[in-house]
Amino acid sequence: xANKTAYDAIVIGGGHNGLVNAAYLAKExxxxxxxxxxxxxxxxxxxxxxxxxxxxxxxxxxxxLVRPDIVQELDLVAHGFMSLPMPHSLALGSDGxxxxxxxxxxxxxxxxxxxxxxxxxxxEDYEHLLAMVVQAVKPLFDSVPPxxxxxxxxxxxxxxxxxxxxxxxxxxxxxxLVRFLTGSAADILDDYFENDLLxxxxxxxxxxGSAVGPxxxxxxxxxxxxxxxxxxxxxxxxxxxxxxxxxxxxxxxRAAEAFGAEIVTRAPVSEVIRSNGTAIGVALEDGTELxxxxxVSALDPRRTFFDxxxxxxxxxxLVESVERMKFTGIASKVNFALDGLPRxxxxxxxxxxxxxxxxxxxxxxxxxxxxxxxxYGWYSGDPYIDACIQSVIDPDMAPPGKHVMSCFxxxxxxxxxxxxxxxxxxxxxxxxxxxxxxxxxxxxxxxLHREVVTPLDIERTLGLTEGDIFAGAFLAPxxxxxxxxxxxxxYRTPIDGYYQCGSGTHPGGAVIGGPGxxxxxxxxxxxxxxxxx
Amino acid sequence: MRTTPFHERTSAAxxxxxxxxxxxHAVATxxxxxxxxxxxxxxxxxxxxxxxALFKYRITGPDAERLLSGVLAxxxxxxxxxxxxxxxxxxxxxxxxxxxxxxxxxxxxxWLTSAEPNLAYLQGMIGHQRVEVxxxxxxxxxxxxxxxxxxTVLSALVPEVAELSFFGLTQAKIGDAPVVxxxxxxxxxxxxxxxxxxxxxxxxxxxxxxxSAGRGVLPYGSMVMHMTRIEAALLLxxxxxxxxxxxxxxxxxxxxxELGYGWMFRRxxxxxxxxxxxxxxxxxxxxxxxxxxxxxxxxxxxxxQLAHRALGLPALKDHVPVEWATMxxxxxGQVAGHASxxxxxxxxxxxxxLARVSPRLAAVGTDLSxxxxxxxxxxxVEAAVRRLPFYDPPHKVG
Numbered sequence: 001x002a003n004k005t006a007y008d009a010i011v012i013g014g015g016h017n018g019l020v021n022a023a024y025l026a027k028e029x030x031x032x033x034x035x036x037x038x039x040x041x042x043x044x045x046x047x048x049x050x051x052x053x054x055x056x057x058x059x060x061x062x063x064x065l066v067r068p069d070i071v072q073e074l075d076l077v078a079h080g081f082m083s084l085p086m087p088h089s090l091a092l093g094s095d096g097x098x099x100x101x102x103x104x105x106x107x108x109x110x111x112x113x114x115x116x117x118x119x120x121x122x123x124e125d126y127e128h129l130l131a132m133v134v135q136a137v138k139p140l141f142d143s144v145p146p147x148x149x150x151x152x153x154x155x156x157x158x159x160x161x162x163x164x165x166x167x168x169x170x171x172x173x174x175x176x177l178v179r180f181l182t183g184s185a186a187d188i189l190d191d192y193f194e195n196d197l198l199x200x201x202x203x204x205x206x207x208x209g210s211a212v213g214p215x216x217x218x219x220x221x222x223x224x225x226x227x228x229x230x231x232x233x234x235x236x237x238x239x240x241x242x243x244x245x246x247x248x249x250x251x252x253x254r255a256a257e258a259f260g261a262e263i264v265t266r267a268p269v270s271e272v273i274r275s276n277g278t279a280i281g282v283a284l285e286d287g288t289e290l291x292x293x294x295x296v297s298a299l300d301p302r303r304t305f306f307d308x309x310x311x312x313x314x315x316x317x318l319v320e321s322v323e324r325m326k327f328t329g330i331a332s333k334v335n336f337a338l339d340g341l342p343r344x345x346x347x348x349x350x351x352x353x354x355x356x357x358x359x360x361x362x363x364x365x366x367x368x369x370x371x372x373x374x375x376y377g378w379y380s381g382d383p384y385i386d387a388c389i390q391s392v393i394d395p396d397m398a399p400p401g402k403h404v405m406s407c408f409x410x411x412x413x414x415x416x417x418x419x420x421x422x423x424x425x426x427x428x429x430x431x432x433x434x435x436x437x438x439x440x441x442x443x444x445x446x447x448l449h450r451e452v453v454t455p456l457d458i459e460r461t462l463g464l465t466e467g468d469i470f471a472g473a474f475l476a477p478x479x480x481x482x483x484x485x486x487x488x489x490x491y492r493t494p495i496d497g498y499y500q501c502g503s504g505t506h507p508g509g510a511v512i513g514g515p516g517x518x519x520x521x522x523x524x525x526x527x528x529x530x531x532x533x
Numbered sequence: 534m535r536t537t538p539f540h541e542r543t544s545a546a547x548x549x550x551x552x553x554x555x556x557x558h559a560v561a562t563x564x565x566x567x568x569x570x571x572x573x574x575x576x577x578x579x580x581x582x583x584x585x586a587l588f589k590y591r592i593t594g595p596d597a598e599r600l601l602s603g604v605l606a607x608x609x610x611x612x613x614x615x616x617x618x619x620x621x622x623x624x625x626x627x628x629x630x631x632x633x634x635x636x637x638x639x640x641x642x643x644w645l646t647s648a649e650p651n652l653a654y655l656q657g658m659i660g661h662q663r664v665e666v667x668x669x670x671x672x673x674x675x676x677x678x679x680x681x682x683x684x685t686v687l688s689a690l691v692p693e694v695a696e697l698s699f700f701g702l703t704q705a706k707i708g709d710a711p712v713v714x715x716x717x718x719x720x721x722x723x724x725x726x727x728x729x730x731x732x733x734x735x736x737x738x739x740x741x742x743x744x745s746a747g748r749g750v751l752p753y754g755s756m757v758m759h760m761t762r763i764e765a766a767l768l769l770x771x772x773x774x775x776x777x778x779x780x781x782x783x784x785x786x787x788x789x790x791e792l793g794y795g796w797m798f799r800r801x802x803x804x805x806x807x808x809x810x811x812x813x814x815x816x817x818x819x820x821x822x823x824x825x826x827x828x829x830x831x832x833x834x835x836x837x838q839l840a841h842r843a844l845g846l847p848a849l850k851d852h853v854p855v856e857w858a859t860m861x862x863x864x865x866g867q868v869a870g871h872a873s874x875x876x877x878x879x880x881x882x883x884x885x886x887l888a889r890v891s892p893r894l895a896a897v898g899t900d901l902s903x904x905x906x907x908x909x910x911x912x913x914v915e916a917a918v919r920r921l922p923f924y925d926p927p928h929k930v931g
Contacts, residue, residue: 071882072834082577082880087567103567135847232569232879233850242577355570395578395682400747 002264002290007033009294009523010282012269012308013502015043015462016245018298019252020516021501021523023074025294026259028524033290034261035282037268037463040246041253043298044462044469045511047246051449053399054337057244058453059462059469061333061388061406062086062357064229064238065512066248067142073517079254080247083239084393085231088356091201092439094363096346099197100353116195126192126202127236130227132173133180134235139165141228141507144518145480149487177224181476185219186364200361204384207410209469209509211328213371214364222474225508238357240393245511252513272297272308272498279498293497294523298516300464300471301325301484301504305493314494321485325504326475329414329455329467330374334432337449338403341389342440354392360385360435370411377417379428383435384410402448407432414455414466421456428452470509471502480506491519492526499523534559537585538674538734546752553755556648558586561754569852569879571753572760575720576880578749579680581741582758584719584726585734587633587646589673590655594664597641602806604658605635606789606814607797610804612637617700617715620645621789621797627813628777628786630654632768634717636702636728644669644713644728648770649778658809674734678741678750679724679761681928686745687714687725694725699930707740709733719758721765723928759854763874766829766887766922768792772856773827773873773887790817791889793827793921825870826895829923830861832884832903833915840905840912849907850877850884860904861888862913869894869901878923885923886916894918 007030011022014036026032040046044059063083071081087103099115101108105124112120146158166174179188185206189199203214206223213219227236241248253263268285272295281291297304301322305311311319347353361367361384370380386408391398398404409432416424429452437443455467464471472478483489484504491499501519503509535558537543543561551562560583564571574580592601601609605620612618614637621632633647645651655666678687688695691705694714702715710733718724729737742750759769768774774787789797798814817823841848854876863869872886886903894901897920902913 068834068882077881077883081882082573084573084577085567085569085879087570107566131847135845232852232877233848235847395747395749402747 002033002267002288003262005289006291007031008292009033009296010035010290010292011296011298011501012272012282013043013298014038014041014253014263014265015298015502016045016249016252016511016513017501017503017516018043018296019249019256020070020074020513021296021298021520022261023252023256023259024517024520025523026256026261027074028520030294032256032261033292034256034263035267035269035284036263036265038461039265041263041265042246042249044458044464045245045249047244050335050451051337054402054404054449055244055397056335056337056404056451057246057390057406058335058451059333059458060245060511061390061408062238063241063245063248063511064231064236065226065510066229067512067514067517068230069142070513070517074252074255076251076255079251079258080242081251082242083231084242086238086240086356086388086393088353089201089359090353090356091197091359092344092362093197097197097362098344098346099201100347112195112198115197116193119193119195119198122192123198129176130224131235132170133177133224134227136169136173136177137224137228140480142514144491144522145489145506147487147490148481180220180224182217183220184215184217185223186214188220196363196365200363200367201359203364203367204359204361204386207367207371207384208386208408209331210474211330211374211411211413213368215368216371218475221476221479225474226510228507229512240388240390242394242396244390244394244397248511269308272495274309274313274495274498277313277494278496294499294527295497296499296501296519296523298502300327300468300502301500302327302465303463304500304502304504309495309498318485318488318494325478325484326473327465327468327471328473329458329464329469330411331469332409332412332428332455333451333453334407334409334429335451335453336405336407336447337398338389338405338446339448340401340446341403342405342436342443342446344440351389351392354389356388358385358387358389360387360439374411374413377413377415379412379416379424380410381431383412383432385432385435387436407436412454414459421454425452425454425457428454471504472508474508479508483508491515491522537583538729538731539583539585539676539738541735542738543583543752547754551754555586555755556588560586561752563754563756564752568754568756571751572757572852572879574749574751575680575722575753575757575761577681579678579682579686579745580751580753580757582677582679582753583674584677585674587648587670587675588650588668589670589675590645590647590652591667591669592643592645592655592664593641593667594662595641596662596664597643600655600658600662600664601635601643603808604655606808606810608800608804608806609635610806614639615702617702617717619700619717621794623789623810623814624777625809625813626777626783626786627788627810627817628780628783629774629789629792630776630778631770634715636713636715638704638713649776672731673728674731674737676727676729676734676737676741677718677724678727679718679720679722681723681926682745682748682750683724686741686748686750689744690740697725707737710736712737719765719767720761721767721922721924721929722761722926756853759856760852760876760878763854763876763885763887764878764880764922764924769856769874788814788817788823790814791823791825791827821892823892825889826892827887827889828895829919829921830872830886830888830901830903830916831919832886833917834883836915837884837905840914841907844908846907852877852879859886860911861890861916862902862904863894864900864902872903875903881923890918
């Protein structure tokens, strides 16, 4: 139960964006309450001990995109922020083939040269170009986008700033940016590389969480998005938070509480209470009513606009945009508790090659075929798997000598033809396990426990519509100016005092915190403007 | 180059071919290409460092305490048997000669480490006292086991370790090998150092790694040693201070008080030790004649980022310590001093520096700027004086 009945601000949803948003509001001095329906905070960024001694990252499973500004501004290090390096990347090909890269670029050159000497050299060019594009996009990623339909001086100023930024870019960088935003990952990669295993490894960033294949237009955007993160200043690299992403959201919760925010779990909200077009508080499912002049929804746009308020009070264009917004649950998680370390026949017994992601995408065709099946309402028989044996990176994730393995799996469409995920869940787990058994003979014998999380489970547990992990697909017409809807891309809603801060707002999904932070800046800005008047 | 008693194991573990020279010994600079993995092993689990290259002296005899009371600036009489002490020794002007750790093995036996040879210096202080100073540098290896998991790992080998308090020590056996384990280190973390006789060194290395199997414990090299010691704000000779023995001019020398160790003399009026440099230290305390203060600087991340962005560059976050002078200015742009150690801390997610600034600018929160070299030009980046150490987890002393 909440300690009080009235707050300055109430944030609905204790996922990472809700926590970030609340922490900023509390830091500003607002008496802030976070309401989380589940008994754990963190939303899709949680760590659970599902099997004694084994910590599972049930949903999201690594860090990169979290905005460095947030780590600094919320003083997260003081609350335990610790992102561990993942220097290696292991791409598994067919027939026992593999590509193992690590922290030394010359050794990587040698390793990639086993597959293609040309590609080994081109990889440096590609990575540099991508970093230039990321650097160019970063300021847009980390600021409130302009409102295309706004007529206020603030809107015009933001449009001018955007124009100035884009025209100030190196023309070749701008052109590459447009290619990424509109093109396919495979097309861009074909310009650089010839080796299929390398191309598939790089292309896999372009399909994560999205109903696109590597050859689909739009996969370039998804690829670029996943490279927007950094690890200690190196763009596109990943880290693993101590204790998993649940460890990260616990840090966020401690930071929010340190700034004075209050967190209440098991507190599902039924409605945002309005009066004369203004938000005045929230009603909980148990009937409790709490007052606040600022209410922020960290839920996805469908929940924000259709569940928490009455759509009849909203402008038709907004309602239609949110109705048409694509939510594409396509990804699943299969997590394992393992009795020991899996062994790949071509690699020794050590664990160094597991200090990073294990990418099961032997070729572009493999990925594209895996996608094909999903187009017709079925899940891939040979799935794409982005795996990580997290206990190699953070030994406290499992008892000594034992391991936890997180597997992100595609494609598993939310809508199944002639079946349901309740029926298919175990079979999906079997397919993933069999795929791992092919690459790591003896894998089956290591499995102590298995957790299968389908798009349906994601929706049921977290409330993410259709199990879309990004709370709205990463499609060009659903980004920036249009996330979640044109005119409503600045965290405000048509209801005064009611704001949105979830992954369905700019910049978007993944454990990034950008929406929570930018929404807070907008809320605080609006509040100061009101106070000035 | 000489090797340490652990060399057979360190050389097998070093995948990089990179070795540093430390007091005439080859020690691993780093064991793996990505030293950050070693670094985080220390911070999240435990790391193992071969510090055998230190000079080591055994001081024995009924007057051992008396001898050290006259040499060491910190009050050695407060160090009881079974305890260790971080200590300093000065010249008669109160300038620092060296620092080290002293272990009180028994009532009349001490072991002392130092970075430079000090045998003749210590023996020269004996006079008529009944005490003997021996160089035992080659007789022992020292293995540091540092990090939050170090207690779990070592108490599996030596149960008394679980009860050791900060700077406590115990004499025990691991297998058949006699060892002395002190709760000391150079990381600012929970950690221990194991003294082992040369011939038992390999067995102890193996025992430590066997006990830590599956816990993410890794060996770490001198590069990570430097990173962790900066975060812990622990001094390094020839970096943060020059030994007064080798200085040309007073400008190069430093007093313990200037280096932030004035706390060693808090009870000076209540003891009557006649130690070298006492008069000068008393005078410095009485008159406030310190010329500078060693402080910690937090570099402002936004200012750092802005300085790079203005030049079209991403902000470099390089954790390799810069251990030479980086200029520090006050808010009026006047020279305020210099940073002797500067690095990006992956743990703290920001750049930090140990800096000498004039005492008027040493208060916590004072706004300064530090020169950062970007594209071969120096740019001032905002920095503020902060409390030291930078990293001070509760498990360090808990």
